[in-house]
Amino acid sequence: VQLVESGGGLVQPGGSLRLSCAASGSIFRLGPMGWYRQAPGKQRELAAIITSSGTTTYADSVKGRFTISRDNAKNTVYLQMNSLKPEDTAVYYCNAIKFGVDYWGKGTRVTVSS
Numbered sequence: 188v189q190l191v192e193s194g195g196g197l198v199q200p201g202g203s204l205r206l207s208c209a210a211s212g213s214i215f216r217l218g219p220m221g222w223y224r225q226a227p228g229k230q231r232e233l234a235a236i237i238t239s240s241g242t243t244t245y246a247d248s249v250k251g252r253f254t255i256s257r258d259n260a261k262n263t264v265y266l267q268m269n270s271l272k273p274e275d276t277a278v279y280y281c282n283a284i285k286f287g288v289d290y291w292g293k294g295t296r297v298t299v300s301s
Contacts, residue, residue, distance in 0.1 A: 188212045188290040190281045195295030198271055202299070206266040208281030208292060218284040220257060220264040224277035224297075231280065235266060248274075271299045 194206040221236030235255035254267040281292035
């Protein structure tokens with residue numbers, strides 16, 4: 188399974204970004220997909236995850252601001268990020284699980300700064 192993220196960039200506080208992650212390769216029966224983030228000097232943490240049936244889970248820090256969605260026909264997962272804060276600055280990584288194995292993208296950088 189290969190995962191390619193896109194959509195990162197520089198945005199001002201209060202702004203919005205939409206991240207995309209396209210999956211390819213052995214994607215039959217791909218399980219949950221999600222977004223993790225790693226800020227400078229910190230450990231990687233979960234931002235949001237969505238199951239193949241559409242059940243979502245969010246970190247408390249992003250609830251009400253971020254929305255994860257999934258298009259199974261396009262094998263793509265999205266993360267709509269609104270009301271961005273400087274503390275959202277991080278490299279965002281796409282994750283997918285298949286038969287208990289984790290797959291990761293290379294990450295896309297999001298910088299929230301004025």
